[in-house]
Amino acid sequence: MPERLSAASPSLPHQAVSPFFDSSEPSLGVLNPDEGRRHFRLLRYAPAPELADFVRHYWVVEWDLTDSEPYLQEVVPNPCVNLVIEPGRTFFYPPSASRFAYLQQSRGKVFGVKFHPGGFYPFLGESLSELNGRPLPVESVIEASSSELEQALLTSDNEELIARVDLLLAQALPAADEESLLLRQIAERIAEDRELTKVDDVCRLFHIEKRTLQRLFSRRVGLSPKWTIRLYRLQQAAEALDRGGADGIRPKLQHLSSELGYHDQTHFIKDFKAVVGVTPEAYIHGSRT
Template sequence: MHASSPMPSMGVLKLAGSGDRFQLSRVAPSPEAGRFVLHYWIVRWNIPEPFTHRQEVVPNPCVNLVVEPGRTLIYGAAKAKYAKELTGQGCVFGVKFRPGGFYPFFGKPMDSLAERPIPVSNVFPAAGAALEADLLTMNDDNRMAAYMENIIVQRLPKPDDNVELIHQIIEQVKADHGLTKVDELCERFFIHKRKLQRLFEQYVGVSPKWIIRLYRLQNAAELIDRGETHDWLRLSMDLGYHDQAHFIKEFKAVIGKTPEEYMRQPAGGQASHA
C-alpha cells in the first residue's frame, strides 16, 4: 500500500490549478481489499479566512465512506454534481469503493443509500467512536489508509464475480467513447438487457444508461480541464453525440455549465468524494 502518483481527476472538476490551498491524494489498496475498494483518498486544505475553496465534483457510480469531524458516514452513488466550500484548515479521509464493490459488504440494494447516508458502524462495527480522532490526526497518507484497511478487512466478503463484471462493463464504457446504447453493452458482454439493468440496480444503484451518459460528459470535462479542446462540434462528435446542441444540453445538465462557461471558470476559489 503506497501513496499514488498523480492520477486523472476522476470527476473532481478543475482539480489542476487548485494550488497548495487544496490538496487531494490517493492511496491504492492491497490486492485483497482491491477486489472491492478502488482507492483511499485524503483531502487537506489550508485556506486563510475569509477566503474559501470551492471544489466541484461530478456524479459518480461509487459508494464513499467519508471520515470528517462530526459527519463520518457512508454515502451512496452521487447522481448530481455537488460542491463544498471550505475555509480554515482541515482534513477529510475517504474510501472510494469500486462500482458495485460495496454491495457485498452491505447486502441490500444500493438504491437504499440514495436518499440518506448511513453510519459507518452499521457496516463496519470495528469503526468505533474514536475513528475520527485516531484517523484525522495522522499526518501520513499511508498510515491513514492502513488504519482504515485494517477495519475493512475484518469484514471482507468473499470475491464476487458480479463486482468484476460491473468493473469490466464500466471500463468498457470509459474506454469507448462511441458506445452510446445499453444494447451495445448487452451484445459485447452477452447479457440480457433486463438482467444487466437489475444487476446495476442491485449492486450500483444507477442504471447502465446513466453510466454511459456520465462517463461521456466526465471525459469531456477532463479534456477541457487539460486545455485539449475548444472545438465543441468536434468534441461532441468524438464523444458519440449526433449533434453539438445535444452535447451542450447534456453537459450543462450534469456539469452545471455549458462547455464554454466551464472552460472560462477558474480552478478552485472556493471538496469531495474523490
C-alpha cells in the same frame, strides 16, 4: 447480510504506502483541477491487495487556507460508493447523479475510500437503489464508529489511517462474488472506451440481456447503466475542456460531443449543464479565471 470470510481477526502485512497520484493523472471528476491544486492537495493510495477487487483507491484531501479566502471545490458525480471520514459527516455515501460541492476553509483534511462500481454491494448485501441517495452510518457496515474514525483522522498520519481502514474492511470482507467482478469489468470498459455510448453496445459486448444489465446496475451500483455511461462521458468532457488537446488547444464542442457519442450538440450541452452545473462554454471561461 453477505457471507463473511472465516478469518476471525485478519491481519494484513504492514508495508509502507505512497500516493500514486500526480498532476499528470486524470482529474477523475475534480472540476477545474488546476485552480483546485492552488488551494488543496489531493493524494490517492492503493488499498491492500486483499481489497483490490472491491476498493478502487483511498483518497486524501488536505488544505491550509488559514490566510486565504474559503474555496468551493466541485466534483462531477461518479457511479461509486465512497466512505468519507471528516468531522461530523462520516458516512458511506451512495452514488449520485448530481455534482457535489465542498467548501474548504481554514485548515482541514478529509479521508475517503472509493469503491469500484458495484464493489460496495457485497459488503452491504442490500440493493443500493433502495437507499435513494441516503448516506449509511459506518457502524452498519464495519466494526468502528464514526467518532472513532474521526478521531483517527485527527491523530493519525495517512499511512496509519490507511492501515486501520485496510484492517476494518478486511474484517468485513465478503466472500468472492462473480457478479461484482463482472460489474467491475463492465464499468471499467465503459470508463475507458469512449466508443461505448449506448447500453445496447454494452449488452452486445458482454453478451448480456438489457434487462439483466439494468437490474444488475440498479441493485449493485444504484444507478442505471445509461446514467453510468453518461457520467463517465461528461467527466471526460470536463477533463478535455480542462486539459485541451495534445497541442494545448481545447477541442471544439461539436467535435467533442460527437466523440463522446452525442449526435446532437444541443443534447450534449443540456446533459453537461445538468451534471456540471454550467454550459461547456461557461465552464471553459470559468475554469481559467
